[in-house]
Amino acid sequence: MLQASASGTSARKAGRTRGHQGGRFVVYALVGLIGLALALAPFLFPDVRSQEVAARICVFIVLVASYDLLIGYTGIVSFAHTMFFGMGAYGTAIALKSMGPGFEAILIGGGAGIIAALVLALLIGLLSLRVKAIFFAMVTLAAASVMMVLASQLSDFTGGEDGITYSIPRLFSPAFELLTDAEGKALRLFGVPLNGKIALYYFVFITALVLFLALLRIVASPLGSVLQAIRENEMRAEAIGYRVVFYRTAIFCIAAGVAACAGILRAVWLKYTGPEVVLSFDIMIDILLMVVIGGMGTMLGAVIGVVLMTLAQYYLKDLMAVGAEATASLPIVPDLLNPERWLLWLGLCFILLVYFFPAGIAGTMMGKGGHK
Amino acid sequence: MTDTNASFPARVTAGFDRFGGVLWLPVLLAIVALLLIGQPSTWATLTIAGLAMGMMIFLMASGLSLIFGLMDVLNFGHSAFVTAGAFIGATVLAWLGFWVTGSNPALNVMGLLIAITVATVFGALAGWFFERVVIRPVYQDHLRQILITVGALIVAEELVLLVWGGAPIPVPRPAALTGSFVLGGVSVEIYRIFAFLLGLAVYIAMYLVLNRTRLGLLIRAGVENREMVEALGFRIDRLFILVFMAGSALAAMGGAMWAGYQGLITAAIGSEMMILVFIVVIIGGLGSIQGSLLGAILVGLMANYVAFLMPKMALASNMLLMMTILLWRPYGLLPAVKR
Numbered sequence: 001m002l003q004a005s006a007s008g009t010s011a012r013k014a015g016r017t018r019g020h021q022g023g024r025f026v027v028y029a030l031v032g033l034i035g036l037a038l039a040l041a042p043f044l045f046p047d048v049r050s051q052e053v054a055a056r057i058c059v060f061i062v063l064v065a066s067y068d069l070l071i072g073y074t075g076i077v078s079f080a081h082t083m084f085f086g087m088g089a090y091g092t093a094i095a096l097k098s099m100g101p102g103f104e105a106i107l108i109g110g111g112a113g114i115i116a117a118l119v120l121a122l123l124i125g126l127l128s129l130r131v132k133a134i135f136f137a138m139v140t141l142a143a144a145s146v147m148m149v150l151a152s153q154l155s156d157f158t159g160g161e162d163g164i165t166y167s168i169p170r171l172f173s174p175a176f177e178l179l180t181d182a183e184g185k186a187l188r189l190f191g192v193p194l195n196g197k198i199a200l201y202y203f204v205f206i207t208a209l210v211l212f213l214a215l216l217r218i219v220a221s222p223l224g225s226v227l228q229a230i231r232e233n234e235m236r237a238e239a240i241g242y243r244v245v246f247y248r249t250a251i252f253c254i255a256a257g258v259a260a261c262a263g264i265l266r267a268v269w270l271k272y273t274g275p276e277v278v279l280s281f282d283i284m285i286d287i288l289l290m291v292v293i294g295g296m297g298t299m300l301g302a303v304i305g306v307v308l309m310t311l312a313q314y315y316l317k318d319l320m321a322v323g324a325e326a327t328a329s330l331p332i333v334p335d336l337l338n339p340e341r342w343l344l345w346l347g348l349c350f351i352l353l354v355y356f357f358p359a360g361i362a363g364t365m366m367g368k369g370g371h372k
Numbered sequence: 373m374t375d376t377n378a379s380f381p382a383r384v385t386a387g388f389d390r391f392g393g394v395l396w397l398p399v400l401l402a403i404v405a406l407l408l409i410g411q412p413s414t415w416a417t418l419t420i421a422g423l424a425m426g427m428m429i430f431l432m433a434s435g436l437s438l439i440f441g442l443m444d445v446l447n448f449g450h451s452a453f454v455t456a457g458a459f460i461g462a463t464v465l466a467w468l469g470f471w472v473t474g475s476n477p478a479l480n481v482m483g484l485l486i487a488i489t490v491a492t493v494f495g496a497l498a499g500w501f502f503e504r505v506v507i508r509p510v511y512q513d514h515l516r517q518i519l520i521t522v523g524a525l526i527v528a529e530e531l532v533l534l535v536w537g538g539a540p541i542p543v544p545r546p547a548a549l550t551g552s553f554v555l556g557g558v559s560v561e562i563y564r565i566f567a568f569l570l571g572l573a574v575y576i577a578m579y580l581v582l583n584r585t586r587l588g589l590l591i592r593a594g595v596e597n598r599e600m601v602e603a604l605g606f607r608i609d610r611l612f613i614l615v616f617m618a619g620s621a622l623a624a625m626g627g628a629m630w631a632g633y634q635g636l637i638t639a640a641i642g643s644e645m646m647i648l649v650f651i652v653v654i655i656g657g658l659g660s661i662q663g664s665l666l667g668a669i670l671v672g673l674m675a676n677y678v679a680f681l682m683p684k685m686a687l688a689s690n691m692l693l694m695m696t697i698l699l700w701r702p703y704g705l706l707p708a709v710k711r
Contacts, residue, residue: 077518127698137446137518138650139698145647146691153684281643285526292519341534347526354519355509 072297088263163274295360426672427571431626435619441659455642457624495624657704
């Protein structure tokens with residue numbers, strides 16, 4: 001499996017690392033810049049669409065980084081990550097719908113979602129992580145699709161295909177004023193009213209930041225080293241005395257829990273939860289693309305991958321629409337440039353990337369090849 | 373691998389295996405279903421539907437299983453061949469027009485066979501291209517295989533959308549194969565019989581090729597121990613292209629058959645079937661044709677029985693079936709490889 005080229009990798013890695021101090025610096029600077037931009041997003045980009053993009057980036061950074069724990073650090077390929085994401089989101093959504101808008105609803109519903117995700121991850125992990133990696137990928141794929149069917153069929157709880165719309169605590173609504181000026185209106189900072197929308201954004205941002213830092217801490221801990229040992233050579237790790245199944249299951253549960261947390265954030269931000277936005281296989285593909293583009297096994301790559309993909313999703317489509325219009329008189333070109341076909345181009349880029357830069361953007365620049 | 377590697381449950385059930393073992397599972401399932409359903413005529417209709425569905429799934433699953441068994445390549449893009457087969461089959465059927473919709477049964481069946489053949493040939497050619505361009509560079513590397521084949525799947529699905537559009541496409545079903553006849557109070561759809569017979573014919577052909585020819589011997593030996601076959605001087609990578617093309621062609625054939633069965637297809641047809649195909653491959657055990665057949669029939673029967681008894685549980689039931697079987701036999705029911 002993965003161990004075949006491990007020895008070759010380490011030799012090459014040692015040779016490459018020295019020449020990559022500059023690249024490493026660039027990656028750190030880039031991630032720092034992105035973090036800063038996200039921290040100040042409500043003031044830098046006050047329009048509604050940019051806010052949406054910024055919040056989506058925050059949530060997905062957590063989601064993709066937790067996925068990187070699996071695919072990049074441990075070498076587990078799971079297709080069930082959106083399932084856990086969806087469980088957090090649906091737990092929160094159902095609680096907010098039935099208990100009314102309140103923090104206790106978020107706490108109880110989200111907590112239930114996280115616990116459900118942990119239990120399911122434990123079950124799947126114990127059941128199938130002891131067999132081949134490939135089996136595991138297939139089992140998770142099957143589990144995720146069953147969850148998707150369940151979500152659309154148990155419409156009494158989940159709202160079926162339509163999903164659930166609900167309201168969130170008043171603190172987060174645009175009508176709520178955090179600080180008021182003399183006239184009783186929301187106080188403005190750099191021309192941006194300090195209302196509940198800002199509070200909501202910072203709730204999402206800070207939670208995402210804390211989760212991301214926690215993930216960074218995990219990979220830097222002894223646990224992280226064991227995971228990488230398992231990735232590089234499972235047999236050797238087992239021989240040294242680490243119980244591979246235990247560690248794999250543990251990290252699968254951790255990743256599931258973090259994904260469920262990201263789901264809570266998504267549910268609270270969107271005020272809507274449905275199969276399309278939290279469960280669909282498209283999101284799983286997005287996560288996979290993001291983590292590979294950014295660089296597997298780097299954590300920081302997750303940040304870069306998410307930002308690139310999300311910007312492409314929101315703005316490349318516009319560009320393609322312009323291109324399709326400009327070439328409308330040509331035969332096939334406008335069809336190829338149709339914004340709905342953007343996944344075609346992304347898919348091609350993805351294949352080329354996996355061929356030529358399997359370490360992803362961050363991995364290539366930092367000389368820290370995820371695998372090969 | 374020798375018997376020393378047999379897992380504990382396998383040893384416990386050794387005696388049970390002597391009497392046919394897991395091969396009786398579908399029969400057991402059918403008997404349990406008969407008790408639960410109660411009406412023999414309904415049960416018979418469901419059983420025939422389940423067998424027909426199982427045979428179509430078998431077409432799609434057997435290729436995947438062999439490809440994995442022989443070369444350790446897991447092709448997540450396998451469903452692209454199913455989709456392509458379905459759409460090409462539907463297009464050819466639409467082209468043939470009155471051949472298909474006319475009242476001459478011979479022309480009807482010919483039309484369907486032509487459609488299936490075109491789809492199958494396309495599957496083989498696409499399989500050759502896919503193996504050469506997409507998979508060849510990433511042999512021996514599971515992670516990148518999964519990633520690349522998923523990427524190729526995205527591209528292939530988008531291409532299907534580009535050519536055929538996103539709206540559902542109706543599939544004209546040959547007039548002679550529509551409708552049903554009543555046999556002893558049981559109504560039997562003709563298309564299901566046709567699907568079952570075609571699947572059975574493919575299975576028998578595969579069984580003969582694998583067990584009675586030199587080529588089949590090499591393939592089975594390659595599944596068992598690739599290095600040894602290579603060491604004996606056989607070019608197993610060339611063999612593999614053949615198997616890959618055959619597997620893709622079978623997937624396309626299954627897709628075309630399934631398209632005719634469904635009557636209305638969308639670009640999602642492949643990925644919808646893929647879940648069942650994966651479940652079948654896991655249940656049956658990787659690399660084994662018998663296992664795929666057993667798994668496919670189990671899944672087909674289960675899907676139809678449960679859809680009748682508890683419609684909401686249909687897909688979940690197969691998932692549960694897979695979980696149970698994995699707990700009992702972590703490598704599937706009839707694995708050819710124990711790696």
